[in-house]
Amino acid sequence: MNSPVEIPYKSFIKIERNSEVAIYMQITNQLINAIQRGFIPVETKLPGTRVLSQILNVHRNTIVSVYDELFAQGWVESLPNKGTFIIGKNEEKPVSFNDFSQINLRNYPKTTGFAFRTSNILDNPFEHSQCEFVFDDGIPDIRLTQIDRQSRIYSSTLKRKAHKIRHYNQDGSEFFKSNLSQYLNLSRGLPISNDNLLITRSTEMSIYIVSEILLSAGDTVLVGALSYFSVNMIFQKAGVNIVIIPVDHEGINADEVRKICKTQKIRMLYLTPHHHYPTTVTLSTQRRLELLNLANEFGFIILEDDYDYDFHYDKSPILPLASADTNGMVIYIGSFGKSLAPGFRTGFIVAPENLMIEMRKYLGIIDRQGDILMEHVLGELIAEGEINRYLKKSLKVYQERRDYFIYLIQQNLENFLHVEKPSGGLAIWAEWKVPANLMQLSKYCAQNNLFIPKTLLYQNKNLTAMRLGFGSLNFEEMEKSVEIFSKNVRKLVYS
Template identity: 30%
Template sequence: MTLELPVRLDEHAGLPLHRQLYDQLRIAILEGRLAGGSRMPSTRALADQLGLSRNTVTSAYDQLLAEGYITARLGSGTYVCTAPPDDLFEAPRHITDFPSPPRNLPTTAMPPLSDWARRATEGKVDEMLPPGTATLPYDFRDGRPAIDHFPTDLWRRLLGRRLRSKNLAHFGYAPTNGVEALRQALTEYLRRARAVRCTPEQILIVNGSQQALDLLARVCLNPGDAVVLEEPGYLGARRAFTAQGARIVHATVDAAGLITDELDHMVAGASPKLLYVTPSHQFPTGAVLSLPRRLALLRWAREHSALVIEDDYDSEFRYAGRPVEALQGLDTSGTVVYIGTFSKVLFPSLRMGYLVLPPSLVEPVNTAKWLSDRYTATLEQQVLADFFNEGHFERHLRAMRQVYQTRHDAFVAAIDRELGDLVLPPMTGTGLHALVTLREPLPIETLVRRAAREGVGIYPAQPYYLNPPPETSLVMGYTGLNEQMIAEGMRRLGTVIRATMRETARTASAGG
């Protein structure tokens, strides 16, 4: 017997022929063009009819049999099932339907969102990311490490070695707090390089600082609790705390970091549960918290029984003198949680960071981590432990310090040369970015659009303020561009700012 159906197979369609045949037969069954109970041609007959190998047809039939679209009756052949399985669960009938989400579903079909979800979705998550300008040649987006200098061959070798070992510890379930060798290596590094006081038991490996902030928010906060944040400050922290229902209290920042003298006035009698701070390189201003303020901050936190969250995201890179030591190392009363990340020292897509927890928080935060995702990917943790233990981490850090120092110096020189009369002197010297403030406010959307037309990516600082000031400021990263690109990008930016200033002045005088 033959199949009374048109079947069109295309060798160049990018799908194997047996898969195309399976799809077309399945759809014909679902649409009733192959009626329930009707007999299918034998695999040999259909292969002859369509000019296919018998294997191709057998493979398509096997799949249809396994999924219950056809049944085989011993000695009598293969038949279309009378109740095809998709009738039961309304799977998409056409291959082309598959990738698109169902349309016109009534919104009432959804249960209402939780209070957490409503708060979390107030404001878009992508507001945290500057507008997509990833393809611009002179992209001053912050937080971009020099990936071209990352030792990918070495990383591949270490990963390959771990993979080849077929050790169950890399492939099975693992402890929540992270791979012991990594926690041990981190403890030694943090003690030596950042003066952090810790033991491996206090360390929890997480998927980047963002997860650390989310876990702390969940463990420490109830809706309505007050949290002190720097203004301007890191959006990732603000969003994690407001999703938990926290009431945000601002702490203003100046050239010596968070102004501790104003804390009492700002909290106005409230008892804040948390205080989030970036003492080694304030985000985004670049200020370094002075020693007297560090001590005042710790005293204040102790007196208010507030937990201090120290986000130490990029202080490994300090271009004049040694990196400033961590606030956590000055604390003698277990008031500080220290957060670190590998997003800047290695690369962001690794999604790895860590918390150093005061002993009383170890168990609750580990439990929250277990509930969230059990633990961070073990294989990558093992590779990172090897990277540390074989001396590559510190070697990489030394190499990157040199690369970034050169880029930092090129950035400072280019600002001076191209924007010297247009901007206030930025705070530089640490990290991977600087806050650049124009002397004269300009319409930021126009500036961003014009710069993009010239191939330059710039990013307003405004989202980092709860109450944005009238000045126009940009958060400018310089580590993802080499010296020539920095120089040329800045030259173009200078031209764009001057043109926008002229146009703004013309419009103002025409209007006035």
């Protein structure tokens, strides 16, 4: 057995007195760490509580608590009249105590000791900046959200419902699904029941589940040109062949879809028909009917993403393709509560019951617990009419922001950009009239406190364009952002 005084405890036990973790637990965890790594061998006698308290400059009762915790976890044993000893399995090559000078037990390994597959397909495309002003992707303004009201409902639900939840429920809150199905029926013309709904965490999770079940490596998936980069990443991870279909002022070109269907087997068509991402155009009624007929004729799946469906200004939105689907060819996905605070949002999938059975199996693996309390809160927001009242109020604000943002762009950048007023959504599509290096423009703007993420920039030999979000900017922020933007556009073009 080693003498307790040989081990330099103070060199590897570091106490943070301002930490929220109790001091005795800090010491306990670091002792266990040293034991696990072989720096304190089995059968080592630990110092007496008084001696170790003096070494570490803590109260003796703290060390008593440390030894009690070590004993409770099975790391030590106390022998009467002999002391406290490390127990466990002897190592063939115990680590020398001299190695303490070169080893910091508090450092976690920087690399694995094994090989694994890596993927550049899933590299995070999103950027962040400390700039005061940001052109985002078209996100709602959280400052408009009625946080107090939502918080009160959540608090009330927590008090009334939390103690009644006795097991995980991957199927989600039936109360929420009942209200959501009714909401989707009234707002989108979807004659569905609870059995046609799957509640997910996000649109991306919904698409991932759909891809896992319905797509195989080598399948062909059609997407619009351009298309949502995050969704394309999921498709690429599934190993499918992505084919780009032209998009014009009426949305994705149905004639081109037919041409491809005649030459090869198509498994899926992904659409954002309400406001095509990123160009914001709405898929015309005629093309919706054509695509439904093509799906029935050639047997491909239509994955319909209701991106920005709730944000429409000039007229009532065209109903989804799913509302006219009678043959079960359309899977409808979306997010609910996008205009609410981030923690109050959720995703959903609408599909026939036989597919729902399989989808619930997958959801049970990746999100077995779910968030039934939050779902109940969302159900109450629907049932009490809060969602409709809030959307009606916020839509007026967003429409005013859209109009003012378009005005500022046209007043300041008419010679450089072509923009058309979108019928809805929280972003505009701006195509350049003059040659421009968009990455360089982004760098110029960042130097002047305006951040433009690279995910908003679209540039190839045939196109130079940008997607600019206005929803999160008030009038003053718009004015300052456009002023910085305009100044640097001129610097870029005329330099």
